[in-house]
Amino acid sequence: MRVAFVSLLAASAVLTAGCGAVGHLGDHSGDPAKGKPAFVTSCGGCHVLAAAGTQGTTGPDLDAAFGPDRCQGFKESTIRDVVRGQIAYAESDTGTGNPGMPPNLVNGQTAKDVSAYVASVAGINGTAAAHTGPYWDCATGAEVTG
Numbered sequence: 001m002r003v004a005f006v007s008l009l010a011a012s013a014v015l016t017a018g019c020g021a022v023g024h025l026g027d028h029s030g031d032p033a034k035g036k037p038a039f040v041t042s043c044g045g046c047h048v049l050a051a052a053g054t055q056g057t058t059g060p061d062l063d064a065a066f067g068p069d070r071c072q073g074f075k076e077s078t079i080r081d082v083v084r085g086q087i088a089y090a091e092s093d094t095g096t097g098n099p100g101m102p103p104n105l106v107n108g109q110t111a112k113d114v115s116a117y118v119a120s121v122a123g124i125n126g127t128a129a130a131h132t133g134p135y136w137d138c139a140t141g142a143e144v145t146g
């Protein structure tokens, strides 16, 4: 029974890959430690992310983008999927004259690692038990320089 279940999963993974969609990322599908340097290299030039120490301003501040979501109770796994989706389906032509974000700046395992990393640190709630460095305070709705 277990063998059949595993091969069904493998088949659906192949189908998902075949049509180019990105699937749900499980809790251990990405390694945040590997994602951090990849984020700094591939994303940090356009995005502020306090934990990574990046200062790019072409794209939105990712602490400000995900802090309010965390305060509303979004799970880390949801944020991970949002980030992975943005990497795959980003639009470099926004049609507004504003610069966009090129799709698939990172791929495969690196995309999973980057998504896991961003989800683990972006807009971390100040009321959470442990945090190091700057964090998002749900009570005031503002970033606190930790």
Ligand code: HEC
Pocket: 039, 042, 043, 044, 045, 046, 047, 058, 059, 060, 062, 065, 082, 083, 086, 087, 090, 091, 094, 099, 100, 101, 102, 105, 106, 114, 118
């Ligand atoms: C060339 C600049 C540029 C680079 C490099 C870049 N981004 Fe972006 N990013 C943008 C812009 C501009 C937007 C807003 C427009 C859009 O949504 O496409 C954006 C939007 C996003 C959003 C959505 C934020 C929200 O408010 O919902 C996420 C998440 C994101 N980027 C993550 C990443 C990650 C992860 C990387 C690296 C793999 C990356 N970005 C690299 C420019 C960039």
